[in-house]
Amino acid sequence: LLVRLNSGSSTFADPVNGGDLRFQDEHNRELAFEIDEWNASGESLVWVQTLEFSNQSEIRAFWGNDGNSTLPSYSLWNGYEAVWHLADLLDSSTNNFNLSSSGSPMIVTGSSVGSGAYLDGSSYYMTSGYQGIDGNNSRSLSLWIKTSEADSYSLGWGETGNLWDLGWNAQGPFVETGNGSGMRQGQGALSDGQWHHLLVSYPGNSNLSSTGVFLDGERVDLASSVDGVVNTSTSNIPLKVGASSSGANKMTGWLDEVRVSTIPRDYAWAKYSYQNQKPGTSLLSPTLDYLIA
16 A cells, blocks of 8 residues: 655654564554655655555554664565566565666656656657566556547557557557557547556456456446457567557556456455545545654
8 A cells, every 4th residue: 555654754763764664554563665755955756565455454654763764575566576666766576677768768756756768759768687477377457548649559568469458549448469450449548648547457268358457446347348368478588667568559648556366356355445545535545653762
């Protein structure tokens, strides 16, 4: 879950890095976390790994301990191939599949979740040493996108005839395989210049028709989609962010929080991700208590 800290850092023992920040749940169990962006004078962004989540859950943040101001090291992106927050080009998963640039994409502030990437239609990012998930293995991919472009591609990998490309057209978002014209089409406008959360989930060992397309937390895939075999081929072609698998089709717009996972996700995951991460979210209701040790 994304936790936004808005109170500044004047009461932190380590206001520069937030090294004294810790999290527990309502059962006093320690929660793993990652500081995405730390702002000593404004909003800071922290990803917290919950053990369970319901409308009774609590996430308790603690800070101000002068005797414990070194950030702990956690591994909280289990099941993810790559997690790109796009405040920089680093992969937050343990795989370290960092991005490099083709052309002149830019990391900019004021994105959906802190900083993000701006693509100008002639550039994209690509991975170093990672070609995506192959065969008919399960997968899910998610991202935030903002564009006014009528159609293009936001993410892709694979080879001609057996690829996995995520894009959008006048109908809405889609994923296509290049295999027998296979396309899982979703419904819903993406080209309105607003931020949208997109999740595509494939359960593995099945045809493309089993793929779920979720837009802003709602399932939107259409029954009229063209079915096909999923058999993604990967070799030495790097995964692309901001373009199709070949790099020929490059998008214009913004991307943020791009993630690739081997675990298929469902409606609840899509809904909570959207509700938690969207600008102006009210999924988490903050309260502030001062404790004297």
